Each structure stands twice: as structure tokens, then as C-alpha cells.
Amino acid sequence: MSDFDYDLPSELIAQEPLADRDHSRLLVLDRATGETAHRSFEALPDLLDPGDLLVVNDSRVLPARLIGHRESGAEVEVLLLRQEADGAWRALARPTRRLRLEERIIVLPKPGHPGEETGVTLVVKLDDGEVLVRLDDQLAMHLDDYGRVPLPPYITHTLQDDERYQTVYAREKGSAAAPTAGLHFTDEIFRRLDERGIARTSVTLHVGLDTFRPVMEDFADEHVIHQEWCSVAEEAWAQIAATKARGNRVVAVGTTAARTLETLGQRVRRGEGGPFAAMTDIFITPGYEWQMVDAMVTNFHLPKSTLLLMISAFAGRDHVLAAYREAIAERYRFFSFGDAMLLR
Numbered sequence: 107m108s109d110f111d112y113d114l115p116s117e118l119i120a121q122e123p124l125a126d127r128d129h130s131r132l133l134v135l136d137r138a139t140g141e142t143a144h145r146s147f148e149a150l151p152d153l154l155d156p157g158d159l160l161v162v163n164d165s166r167v168l169p170a171r172l173i174g175h176r177e178s179g180a181e182v183e184v185l186l187l188r189q190e191a192d193g194a195w196r197a198l199a200r201p202t203r204r205l206r207l208e209e210r211i212i213v214l215p216k217p218g219h220p221g222e223e224t225g226v227t228l229v230v231k232l233d234d235g236e237v238l239v240r241l242d243d244q245l246a247m248h249l250d251d252y253g254r255v256p257l258p259p260y261i262t263h264t265l266q267d268d269e270r271y272q273t274v275y276a277r278e279k280g281s282a283a284a285p286t287a288g289l290h291f292t293d294e295i296f297r298r299l300d301e302r303g304i305a306r307t308s309v310t311l312h313v314g315l316d317t318f319r320p321v322m323e324d325f326a327d328e329h330v331i332h333q334e335w336c337s338v339a340e341e342a343w344a345q346i347a348a349t350k351a352r353g354n355r356v357v358a359v360g361t362t363a364a365r366t367l368e369t370l371g372q373r374v375r376r377g378e379g380g381p382f383a384a385m386t387d388i389f390i391t392p393g394y395e396w397q398m399v400d401a402m403v404t405n406f407h408l409p410k411s412t413l414l415l416m417i418s419a420f421a422g423r424d425h426v427l428a429a430y431r432e433a434i435a436e437r438y439r440f441f442s443f444g445d446a447m448l449l450r
Contacts, residue, residue: 107321110418111409112430120443121263123270128292131438131445135429137421142429144436147290147446150403156303157354158401159345163285163362164308166276169253169268172226172245174213180204182211184226184239185256187282187314188335194229194238198315202237219251256282256315258442271442280312280335286442287360287404307345309370311336311362311386320410331389331412336366343380346370346398355400355450361413364399364420365390371397390416392423401450406433406440421449 124130134143134153145153154160170186182205187196199205209228215221224245230238245252255268265271273288299306316332323329338346346367349356358364369386373379375397392415402420407413418426429447438445 107324107326107410109423110326110411110414110427112427112434114409114434114440118434118437118440118444119260120439120441120445121261122265123289123443126292127274127290128295130290132448133429133433133438133445134448134450135421135425137425137449140422140425140428142432148295150295150448151298151302151304153448153450154299154302154304154357154401155355157349157352158304158357159349159354160299160304160306160357160359161342161346161363161367162273162275162288162291162306162308162359163311163313163366164273164275164277165281165285165310165312165362166279167255167272167281167284167313168279169250169255170282171254171256172211172213172252173254174211174226176205176209176211184211185282185315186239186253187236188280188312190238194240196232196236197226197239198235199228199237199239202231202235205231205237207231213245213252215251216254221248221251224252258283260441261443275308277308278310278312280310282315283313283317284442285311285313285360285362287363287446289443290403290446291359305345305349307342309336309338309342309363309366311366313362317362317413320408321412321415326389326391326415329389329412331387333385333387334362334365335384336362336369336386337383338366338370338381340381343370347380350398356398357401357403358399359403361402361404361407361416364402364404364416367398368394368396390419392419394419396420401448404447404449405442406430406438406444406447408441417447417449 172184185198
């Protein structure tokens with residue numbers, strides 16, 4: 107994993123979104139030659155070809171960060187990760203060690219929001235540091251009035267508008283973090299893509315926090331990849347299959363869309379058909395044989411992360427790290443609220 111490390115000046119970690127989503131910068135990387143170009147994200151429609159299919163992840167970030175307190179008054183933070191089949195939630199709780207099983211954490215509405223006191227009950231402490239919790243009915247039904255959007259730990263500024271951590275096409279609630287490559291898109295960008303004959307479809311992958319965690323093992327094959335729920339509907343599969351059949355490109359918007367598309371590709375390769383809804387644990391590392399994705403829009407990723415491994419598998423480690431060095435020299439903004447790349 108030391109081969110996928112790089113030094114990033116802390117001042118290049120974007121702490122807040124730009125005033126205009128599509129005014130971010132766009133580093134264009136030719137994955138065959140390693141050649142780069144510096145553009146604005148507004149230029150994206152002109153960099154794609156008529157007949158291409160843009161595939162976005164329509165998952166919406168849950169207001170999953172709950173600030174509550176114990177009966178003693180001590181503050182507790184609960185971060186919801188994903189809901190289990192029995193209705194309980196996998197979550198992170200802080201401080202976990204002091205919490206007792208069956209203890210109820212009291213949660214109040216956010217300032218300016220309606221609602222009564224409600225709560226979260228700790229059910230199980232899991233081996234991996236996670237917990238299982240159950241939400242009171244009031245909280246489960248009105249989560250928007252109680253929960254806050256969870257920002258990554260490297261963002262220390264307060265977000266003034268929670269919608270800026272959502273894509274403009276976010277629809278299916280379920281993510282613990284945003285599919286951040288999509289944050290650059292606007293209705294105007296989509297209008298120009300339509301005019302140019304570039305189609306669009308949606309898949310869904312609910313992003314888990316493990317997506318952004320660095321790999322702690324020395325070698326990638328020692329890392330146990332996280333699971334995330336994803337789905338491809340019948341209509342999306344028909345568009346993807348038609349695009350591939352006529353020789354046009356499938357362009358993934360973000361690593362989450364890419365992960366969903368390649369899960370689809372592996373299923374098709376095994377003869378399991380197209381549309382699906384299931385957990386995926388696909389782990390894409392250099393040497394992977396890509397099935398579906400022909401180009402990718404993505405942000406700049408953390409050192410030694412599974413996402414950096416994925417884009418290195420797509421565009422080549424040397425090309426990617428050289429492009430990252432160039433982006434640092436050119437003072438690009440990095441990570442969730444940062445600038446974008448087009449790998450083609």
C-alpha cells in the first residue's frame with residue numbers, strides 16, 4: 107500500500123463547497139498515454155461524445171448524525187450506517203465503552219425543527235466497533251427533524267446548507283456519505299449534455315463510511331473490503347446494454363457508480379442476468395479486468411484508500427499518481443468538496 111501513498115498539503119483539503127457547483131476545476135487524464143489537460147467542470151459536455159451514457163448514483167445521504175445525551179447528561183453521538191432487515195440500525199456510537207446494553211440515548215429535535223424528545227436504544231455491541239441500535243418510532247419517522255448530515259472527519263468547517271452535501275439528483279435515501287463526484291453537476295450541465303446527445307441513467311449504491319477509510323494493512327490483498335448495498339433497475343440495464351452493444355462509452359459518475367456497474371458486469375459474466383439488488387463486496391485493484399466502465403468522472407481520493415486503488419486499476423498507478431502530483435502543484439482542491447477528474 108505504500109505504492110499508493112502521496113503527500114498532500116493540508117490547505118488543499120477543501121473545507122466547503124464552491125458557491126457554484128459546476129465552477130470546480132476538472133483535470134482530464136488520458137488513461138492510455140497519461141497526458142493531462144486542465145479544464146473547468148463546465149466543459150464536461152464538450153469532453154464527452156454523442157451516444158455516451160452517463161451513469162449516476164442517485165443515493166441520498168441520510169441525516170444520520172444524531173447528537174443525544176445519556177440520563178446523566180453526558181453527550182453521546184450516534185452515526186447511523188445502514189438499516190438491517192429486522193429494522194435495527196448498524197451504527198457508530200461515541201463514547202461506546204461507557205454505554206450499557208438496552209440504554210436509551212435521548213435525542214432532541216434540531217434547532218428550528220418541530221418534534222418532541224425521542225431516543226435511540228443500544229441493542230448489541232459488535233466486535234468491529236460498531237453497535238446495533240433501535241430508533242424510537244418518532245425518530246424513525248421524522249429523522250430529518252433530528253439528524254444532521256454526516257461530514258467526513260477531514261472537513262472541520264460547519265456546512266451552512268445540508269443540500270450542498272447532496273447531488274441535485276439524489277433520490278433514494280440510504281447513504282452515510284455523499285457520492286461526491288456527483289456534487290459538481292447542475293441542471294444546466296444536464297441540459298447541455300442532453301443537447302449534445304449524451305444520455306443519462308441512474309443506479310443506486312448506498313455509500314458506507316468504510317469507503318473513505320485508508321487501508322491499514324501493508325498489502326491490498328490483506329484488506330477485507332466493506333460491503334455496500336447497490337441496485338440496477340431494468341430500465342438502467344437496458345440503456346447500459348444498448349450503449350455497450352453499439353460501441354459507445356459507459357461513463358461512471360464516481361467510484362460508487364463504477365463499483366455498481368462492475369458488480370453488474372461480474373454478474374453478467376457469470377450468467378446471472380442484468381437487473382439486480384444486492385450487497386456488493388467487489389474489490390477493484392490494479393490488474394482488474396473492467397467489464398462495463400469506459401470512462402469515469404471522479405474526485406481526488408485519500409492516500410492508501412480503496413478508491414485510489416480503484417482508479418489506479420482504471421487509469422494506471424503511474425499515470426494517476428503523476429496526475430495527482432500535477433494537481434497538487436496546480437493547487438487543486440482535494441476530497442469531498444474538492445475538484446474533479448475525468449479519466450478517459
